[in-house]
Amino acid sequence: MPIRLFDSLAREPRELQPSHPDGVYRFYNCGPTVYAPAHIGNFRTFVVNDVLRRLLELEFGPGKVKHVRNLTDVDDKTIRRSREEGRPLADVTRQWTEKFHADCAALNCLPPHVEPTATGHITEQVDMIDVLMKKGNAYRAPDGSVYFKVSSFEQYGKLSRVKERELQLGSSFAAKPQAADADEKEDVSDFALWKAHKDGDGENAWDAPWGRGRPGWHIECSAMSKKHLGDTIDLHSGGVDLLFPHHENEIAQSECCNGTPFSRHWYHSEHLLVDGKKMSKSLGNLYTLEDLKAKGFSPMALRYALLMGHPRKQLNFTLDSLHAAESALTTLRNFRATLPASGGDAAIFAPVLAALTDDLNTPGAFGALFSIVNRGNTGIDLPSFDRTLYALGLNLETPTTSKAEAPAEVTALAEKRWAAKKAKDFKGADTLRAELTATGWSMLDGKDGYKLEPVKK
Numbered sequence: 001m002p003i004r005l006f007d008s009l010a011r012e013p014r015e016l017q018p019s020h021p022d023g024v025y026r027f028y029n030c031g032p033t034v035y036a037p038a039h040i041g042n043f044r045t046f047v048v049n050d051v052l053r054r055l056l057e058l059e060f061g062p063g064k065v066k067h068v069r070n071l072t073d074v075d076d077k078t079i080r081r082s083r084e085e086g087r088p089l090a091d092v093t094r095q096w097t098e099k100f101h102a103d104c105a106a107l108n109c110l111p112p113h114v115e116p117t118a119t120g121h122i123t124e125q126v127d128m129i130d131v132l133m134k135k136g137n138a139y140r141a142p143d144g145s146v147y148f149k150v151s152s153f154e155q156y157g158k159l160s161r162v163k164e165r166e167l168q169l170g171s172s173f174a175a176k177p178q179a180a181d182a183d184e185k186e187d188v189s190d191f192a193l194w195k196a197h198k199d200g201d202g203e204n205a206w207d208a209p210w211g212r213g214r215p216g217w218h219i220e221c222s223a224m225s226k227k228h229l230g231d232t233i234d235l236h237s238g239g240v241d242l243l244f245p246h247h248e249n250e251i252a253q254s255e256c257c258n259g260t261p262f263s264r265h266w267y268h269s270e271h272l273l274v275d276g277k278k279m280s281k282s283l284g285n286l287y288t289l290e291d292l293k294a295k296g297f298s299p300m301a302l303r304y305a306l307l308m309g310h311p312r313k314q315l316n317f318t319l320d321s322l323h324a325a326e327s328a329l330t331t332l333r334n335f336r337a338t339l340p341a342s343g344g345d346a347a348i349f350a351p352v353l354a355a356l357t358d359d360l361n362t363p364g365a366f367g368a369l370f371s372i373v374n375r376g377n378t379g380i381d382l383p384s385f386d387r388t389l390y391a392l393g394l395n396l397e398t399p400t401t402s403k404a405e406a407p408a409e410v411t412a413l414a415e416k417r418w419a420a421k422k423a424k425d426f427k428g429a430d431t432l433r434a435e436l437t438a439t440g441w442s443m444l445d446g447k448d449g450y451k452l453e454p455v456k457k
């Protein structure tokens with residue numbers, strides 16, 4: 001089933017096809033900055049990209065997709081964290097890389113085929129900057145920093161349409177008079193390719209022909225995708241927050257250096273809101289996976305909840321959506337337990353994959369999945385069900401933390417009672433509790449969920 005996906009550059013859905021003669025589809029997505037735990041907004045992007053990766057492999061074959069996702073292990077934030085903690089940069093970034101990997105594994109995200117680091121690709125970044133300087137797209141400032149000359153690339157802004165917006169607003173898109181390097185640049189819209197060493201950088205500096213320093217953030221993705229995927233890649237993705245300036249700048253650097261189109265397709269997933277608001281530390285609504293596990297939720301429920309909304313629309317995350325995700329997983333788990341090992345008709349699940357291949361419509365896929373499950377087990381076997389769940393990355397083998405092993409009818413009763421209790425129908429809830437006890441199960445209520453336990457005899 002061909003995959004159609006919205007292309008942020010062409011501004012329309014396009015079919016994904018490998019373009020290289022070896023038939024390998026080249027897929028790059030921007031990875032995390034490893035200085036703190038990733039939050040659930042970051043994980044929305046990574047989970048959406050994981051579904052995309054799975055679909056690509058189902059479509060082109062497992063050996064026919066090369067997925068590269070970088071680690072930003074040197075920038076202002078990582079250096080600041082290392083100085084605050086008095087630890088070498090590599091110690092800090094190793095710690096948070098390990099945590100990121102553990103979280104990704106818990107969320108059942110497949111590891112990328114290559115996970116390059118910025119500090120491991122200094123030579124490649126220096127080489128690229130060197131080419132840009134020789135071609136007249138970059139210049140050295142008096143302090144030893146190197147800037148990309150935005151006016152040298154006529155197509156600058158083609159992804160974000162930043163110039164059109166600037167004309168509408170009557171202001172300059174990069175005009176930040178307070179920017180620390182404003183005095184060094186020829187033009188306010190120019191951006192750093194190489195940052196000259198400052199005292200605050202400590203030992204985190206490398207030699208380059210134009211002076212000691214460290215690479216800018218944007219050049220790392222251009223250099224690492226070039227090294228591992230070549231001059232023209234098939235798909236570049238990331239969160240919408242990276243569209244400008246990061247992705248716009250990647251296009252400028254790569255296309256000026258390589259003289260070829262950078263990425264044939266761009267894909268951006270939208271923001272995650274929490275309780276209707278932008279996530280922020282000060283609002284207290286910034287969750288990590290660890291925060292949610294502490295509240296008794298399973299990582300698989302988070303994965304499910306992050307896929308409940310269309311990836312190209314803002315998604316409002318609430319703890320209620322996690323409850324809904326847990327109970328959906330319980331339903332799927334119980335359904336799975338009834339399936340025979342063979343003899344089913346795999347075509348039954350085609351509508352689920354059809355939704356996913358139509359612009360990654362994950363809520364449509366869940367809708368199709370549940371309309372099949374709700375019809376009951378008619379001609380479905382375990383392998384075809386598991387193959388469908390694989391595309392969504394739902395691993396039902398990992399039990400939810402709270403509702404393990406209760407039979408379907410017991411879980412259904414428990415869900416009904418939980419709903420009654422939440423609706424403040426206490427009389428109904430009491431009646432349902434009595435019914436539950438009669439089945440041999442007791443329900444222990446918590447603040448954000450419940451546990452089912454066999455009644456002790």
Ligand SMILES: [Zn+2]
Pocket residue numbers: 029030031221246
């Ligand atoms: Zn990037």
